[in-house]
Amino acid sequence: MEKDSNNKHLPDPENPYKLLDLKLTKVEKWAAGVPAVMAAVSDLIGEKTLIRGTRALFKMNQVGGFDCPSCAWPDPDDERSPLGEYCENGAKALAEEATTKKITAEFFKENSVYDLAQLDDYSIGKMGRLTEPMYMPQNGTHYQPISWDDAFKKIAAHLNALATPDEAAFYTSGRTSNEASFMYQLFAKEYGTNNMPDCSNMCHETSGTALRPTIGIGKGTVKLEDFYDTDVIIIIGQNPGTNAPRMMSALEKGKKNGAKIIAINPLPEAGLLGFHNPQQISGIIGNGIKLADLYLPVKINGDMALLKALELLLLDFEKKSPGEVLDHAFIGEKTTGYEVFLKQFEAYNLEELATASGVSAALLYEAAQMMAFKKRIIVCWGMGLTQQPNGVDMIKEILNLLLLKGSIGKPGAGVCPVRGHSNVQGNRTMLIDEKPTDEQLDRLQHFFGFNPPRKHGYDVVRAIKAMQEGKVKFLFCMGGNFLSATPDTTYTAQALRKLNLTVFVSTKLNRSHLIHGKEAIILPTLSRSDIDRVNGTHQIVSTENSMGVVQSSKGVLKPVSDHLINETQIACRMAMATLGNKTVVNWQLYHDSYDAVRDAIEKCIPGFENYNVRVRQKDGFYLPNAARDGQFLTKQFGDRAPFTLTTVPDNTLAPDEYMMATTRTHDQFNTTIYGLDDRYRGIKNERRVIFMNQKDIDLAGFKAGDKVDLFNYDDGIERIAPLFIIVAYQIPERNTVTYFPETNVLVSVNNVVKESNMPASKYVKIRIKKHDPEIYKRINQL
Numbered sequence: 001m002e003k004d005s006n007n008k009h010l011p012d013p014e015n016p017y018k019l020l021d022l023k024l025t026k027v028e029k030w031a032a033g034v035p036a037v038m039a040a041v042s043d044l045i046g047e048k049t050l051i052r053g054t055r056a057l058f059k060m061n062q063v064g065g066f067d068c069p070s071c072a073w074p075d076p077d078d079e080r081s082p083l084g085e086y087c088e089n090g091a092k093a094l095a096e097e098a099t100t101k102k103i104t105a106e107f108f109k110e111n112s113v114y115d116l117a118q119l120d121d122y123s124i125g126k127m128g129r130l131t132e133p134m135y136m137p138q139n140g141t142h143y144q145p146i147s148w149d150d151a152f153k154k155i156a157a158h159l160n161a162l163a164t165p166d167e168a169a170f171y172t173s174g175r176t177s178n179e180a181s182f183m184y185q186l187f188a189k190e191y192g193t194n195n196m197p198d199c200s201n202m203c204h205e206t207s208g209t210a211l212r213p214t215i216g217i218g219k220g221t222v223k224l225e226d227f228y229d230t231d232v233i234i235i236i237g238q239n240p241g242t243n244a245p246r247m248m249s250a251l252e253k254g255k256k257n258g259a260k261i262i263a264i265n266p267l268p269e270a271g272l273l274g275f276h277n278p279q280q281i282s283g284i285i286g287n288g289i290k291l292a293d294l295y296l297p298v299k300i301n302g303d304m305a306l307l308k309a310l311e312l313l314l315l316d317f318e319k320k321s322p323g324e325v326l327d328h329a330f331i332g333e334k335t336t337g338y339e340v341f342l343k344q345f346e347a348y349n350l351e352e353l354a355t356a357s358g359v360s361a362a363l364l365y366e367a368a369q370m371m372a373f374k375k376r377i378i379v380c381w382g383m384g385l386t387q388q389p390n391g392v393d394m395i396k397e398i399l400n401l402l403l404l405k406g407s408i409g410k411p412g413a414g415v416c417p418v419r420g421h422s423n424v425q426g427n428r429t430m431l432i433d434e435k436p437t438d439e440q441l442d443r444l445q446h447f448f449g450f451n452p453p454r455k456h457g458y459d460v461v462r463a464i465k466a467m468q469e470g471k472v473k474f475l476f477c478m479g480g481n482f483l484s485a486t487p488d489t490t491y492t493a494q495a496l497r498k499l500n501l502t503v504f505v506s507t508k509l510n511r512s513h514l515i516h517g518k519e520a521i522i523l524p525t526l527s528r529s530d531i532d533r534v535n536g537t538h539q540i541v542s543t544e545n546s547m548g549v550v551q552s553s554k555g556v557l558k559p560v561s562d563h564l565i566n567e568t569q570i571a572c573r574m575a576m577a578t579l580g581n582k583t584v585v586n587w588q589l590y591h592d593s594y595d596a597v598r599d600a601i602e603k604c605i606p607g608f609e610n611y612n613v614r615v616r617q618k619d620g621f622y623l624p625n626a627a628r629d630g631q632f633l634t635k636q637f638g639d640r641a642p643f644t645l646t647t648v649p650d651n652t653l654a655p656d657e658y659m660m661a662t663t664r665t666h667d668q669f670n671t672t673i674y675g676l677d678d679r680y681r682g683i684k685n686e687r688r689v690i691f692m693n694q695k696d697i698d699l700a701g702f703k704a705g706d707k708v709d710l711f712n713y714d715d716g717i718e719r720i721a722p723l724f725i726i727v728a729y730q731i732p733e734r735n736t737v738t739y740f741p742e743t744n745v746l747v748s749v750n751n752v753v754k755e756s757n758m759p760a761s762k763y764v765k766i767r768i769k770k771h772d773p774e775i776y777k778r779i780n781q782l
């Protein structure tokens with residue numbers, strides 16, 4: 001794009017706006033199978049790491065091996081596939097890490113930050129692994145090498161110069177191990193702040209916010225084996241074929257044992273409709289299995305109306321067959337608020353709810369019928385719900401439905417928020433949380449002897465605003481890609497540029513390194529698959545998966561550089577440099593021994609008794625979960641689960657407005673772009689596409705293939721994402737889908753989920769106009 005020479009050294013925060021060469025292929029109705037295996041292998045070949053990579057693949061998710069760095073889906077407790085417990089996207093994640101390509105100081109000398117920012121995210125990611133600490137001086141144009149000692153000195157000097165510790169923020173992405181997470185949050189607290197925004201604030205914060213007050217724990221209640229023996233599995237707002245492919249094996253097994261699957265999604269995702277299991281020979285050559293018995297093409301944010309319609313229908317079934325549909329014993333013993341909950345249905349009628357949901361009354365009836373006389377239902381959800389403005393309420397409505405059926409806290413039944421990052425759940429358990437409870441802090445205080453701050457800190461959205469307002473001046477990121485993952489890219493970029501220092505602990509180069517504070521530091525670290533030696537001994541770390549199992553992970557690959565330091569040691573060295581002799585924590589001890597870290601965790605966090613022994617057990621161990629056992633520890637409601645009263649939102653759009661959900665392609669891990677295709681959705685070699693219903697395309701006078709610009713006008717500001725190609729797709733009318741991070745520029749920082757304060761990045765009101773070649777002139781240059 002155009003730049004005037006005055007600000008040439010300031011790169012644009014978004015991807016370069018250029019189109020590739022879009023090819024449309026068949027939209028798939030089946031996920032995995034031969035193409036998936038081929039794709040996985042070709043990724044490893046692409047990274048020229050075939051032998052190194054395939055050898056590592058067989059250690060992935062195996063006992064004694066390492067935990068896949070991709071999603072948080074659990075490994076089977078019993079039999080694990082001898083072919084390896086991995087999926088295509090796990091293999092891609094590994095290929096990203098296992099690459100032997102390196103970024104050295106020489107590379108940064110040759111390439112200015114401005115020049116690097118002209119590359120797209122795909123090319124940036126392909127540059128290789130970071131190998132040594134780098135520093136950007138004030139007004140600099142190029143990163144230059146810095147020693148680890150000097151890097152920590154600079155960080156310490158900045159932290160100690162702040163007027164208050166609350167002028168610093170410490171972000172975490174979800175790959176960080178339990179051990180590193182614990183030391184990192186301990187440092188932030190001893191330093192004096194709870195400003196710990198994390199990727200949960202954009203991901204499943206909504207789930208925790210809904211579940212904690214209603215069932216007494218902010219986590220899911222099912223185990224993997226519950227999927228194998230259940231009656232109905234509902235998958236709502238989640239795309240397992242791409243984002244949790246190993247979940248498909250569990251669905252397949254459940255289905256073979258008689259479960260029915262209902263999929264609720266505006267898009268007919270391949271992974272919801274069918275599955276070829278690549279782990280079985282029959283999956284590779286056979287016909288695969290049909291997954292969803294019923295697909296409900298809900299409108300974006302039509303889910304609340306849909307859930308209420310299902311409840312209305314279940315109440316109707318109950319009237320016709322009293323005592324056979326609802327679980328009155330459960331409702332009487334375990335819940336509160338049933339009568340008030342029932343009353344609301346006098347005001348609802350099926351046709352209106354059907355219209356609001358976008359799903360016909362006939363299909364809704366079919367879904368209700370599937371559940372009416374069944375006792376065991378599991379509901380899984382993902383970002384399609386959590387990133388909606390009323391996401392907390394919708395999850396509470398899911399719970400209402402399950403409470404009616406008595407379908408929680410017993411085998412084969414319950415809630416399953418499918419977590420994203422492979423240790424995002426563990427990060428929270430390790431107290432990476434901007435709002436830790438007094439109970440949690442008391443335990444830390446008791447064990448370590450310092451007074452942790454009690455005031456709640458900033459989450460992601462609040463941190464961005466605080467940076468804009470000058471209240472936060474220092475940002476440290478343990479992993480992640482803060483700029484690209486967060487909303488309102490232009491606003492966030494301005495906020496980042498105001499900071500005195502940005503520090504990124506990273507494995508790979510990303511856009512956040514290029515849109516930085518006045519000074520900036522990049523600290524390269526080991527990844528999950530790398531061999532981690534401490535004092536000469538090959539170490540294990542641990543993670544917690546989506547179902548609350550804590551397991552060990554042991555890297556197998558020789559690190560690409562001798563200068564990489566693990567994240568635990570980075571946290572400890574930052575602490576020693578910053579706190580000096582003011583500290584009461586023996587940081588050197590934890591720096592030198594993960595076992596010592598685990599012993600401390602055991603003393604401070606319930607459920608980790610005998611941590612060092614149990615983490616070395618073959619399958620790890622389950623953390624306690626009372627709700628799973630049918631106990632709802634909700635003081636406020638006398639240890640019962642409350643029915644919650646919610647409302648159906650009004651989603652009326654202006655005549656020229658469309659609703660946009662931002663989502664992932666099959667070829668990315670959040671902001672890491674593995675490739676330029678979205679195979680299951682039939683897209684090849686392009687990311688700047690917008691899926692639209694053919695009727696909307698016709699009505700607006702467009703044609704499929706037209707180039708358009710996208711606009712958002714929240715808060716009276718014009719936000720522009722230029723140059724997208726229209727793709728005609730099976731999607732409800734007035735709904736559109738695009739890929740993030742490209743369209744994060746359209747998501748207002750004020751468009752958030754009620755109560756959880758997450759960006760509502762699946763509920764973005766946009767306008768679509770024919771592409772204007774002059775549009776770039778209107779884009780806010782930084």
Ligand SMILES: Nc1nc2c(c(=O)[nH]1)N[C@H]1C(S)=C(S)[C@@H](COP(=O)(O)OP(=O)(O)OC[C@H]3O[C@@H](n4cnc5c(=O)[nH]c(N)nc54)[C@H](O)[C@@H]3O)O[C@H]1N2
Pocket residue numbers: 070071072089203236237238239240242243244264265266267269298299300301302303381382383384385388419420421661662663664666668669670671762
């Ligand atoms: N390969 C791969 N694996 C990943 C990730 C990745 O990027 N790549 N990311 C990881 C992370 S951090 C996370 S959180 C998870 C995310 O995994 P998912 O939760 O599957 O996330 P998304 O791809 O954003 O979208 C989910 C689905 O929501 C649907 N949807 C959109 N709006 C609505 C709506 O209003 N109602 C309903 N019912 N559905 C809607 C979309 O069509 C899409 O199918 O995956 C994790 N695993």
Ligand SMILES: Nc1nc2c(c(=O)[nH]1)N[C@H]1C(S)=C(S)[C@@H](COP(=O)(O)OP(=O)(O)OC[C@H]3O[C@@H](n4cnc5c(=O)[nH]c(N)nc54)[C@H](O)[C@@H]3O)O[C@H]1N2
Pocket residue numbers: 172173174175176199200202203204383387420421478479480481482484485486505506507508509510525526527528567662663664669670671672740741743744747761
């Ligand atoms: N519009 C829109 N925005 C979204 C979403 C959406 O659906 N729509 N999804 C949101 C969700 S669910 C999430 S979780 C966030 C994700 O937000 P983040 O977690 O911040 O982003 P990632 O893309 O996962 O981070 C990738 C970077 O992490 C670094 N990295 C990888 N592995 C390691 C490691 O082992 N250690 C360290 N230190 N660094 C590592 C690499 O440098 C890589 O560039 O994005 C959110 N943003």
Ligand SMILES: [Mo]
Pocket residue numbers: 199202203204419420421
């Ligand atoms: Mo996530």
